[in-house]
Amino acid sequence: MDVRVQSDPFDYGAESARFAQGDGETGAVVTFLGLVRGTGGLSRMEIEHYPGMTERALAKIADDAGARWPLSDVLIIHRFGTLLPGEPIMMVATASRHRQAAFEAAEFLMDYLKSRAPFWKKEFGPDGAEWVAARDDDETALRRW
Template sequence: MRVRVQSEPFDLGVELAGFGAEGDVGAQVTFTGIVRATGGLTRMEIEHYPGMTVKAIEKIAAEAMSRWALDDCLVIHRYGPLVPGDRIMMVATASRHRAAAFEAAEFLMDYLKSRAPFWKKEYGPDGAEWVAAKDEDEDALSRW
């Protein structure tokens, strides 16, 4: 299991090289979040508390590892200034069976969207605005 919070871009190919290569892995699932230009968004800034953020994500990743008997798990989330088209986060899971890999990846993505300690500020045609929690993100998390 690896968790990283970083400002630098990441390379999907590099991150997945050797991922889930050990054990009796029969499935790998990956998801990459990309900054969208929705509503004229020109850029976004993500803030976090370094020690707190990594520990919180490590805790939920460990829960996913245990709950779905994953062989491997990778979570990368960026902070700092980002523009539309930038990769903002990545989740990868590896397990013996695909259902576990898919479910664990969805669980991690729902957590990152609604509970991970990040603060996002979006910039667009009407100025800057902090992103508030959304009901649909809370609803998605409630299924777990």
């Protein structure tokens, strides 16, 4: 398991290739890359977190995924700081012997990161700055788990 909270950009291709170097038993790798959307004239997003607390929370949800599905590995990378539209904001990767477990665990992790991970996001657009509030559809997605 590899959980990283960082301000620096990451190379999705390199991270995916490294993660996909299987152990000979892994039959499925699922990766997801989240990008900052520039919709509504968004010029930038600022993401804050509490160091230590955030990493522990992400490690716990990765452990929870490993307890629910037979995973051979998990990767979570989430950025903080100032991000521009089009930049990678987060990555999730899961590995398992079978694709269903890898897909379901990846979806579980993404739903958690979207709605419960301890990050605070502020969007800056033509009308000023606004904190991002929880969305009903994100909460609905999380309830299925």
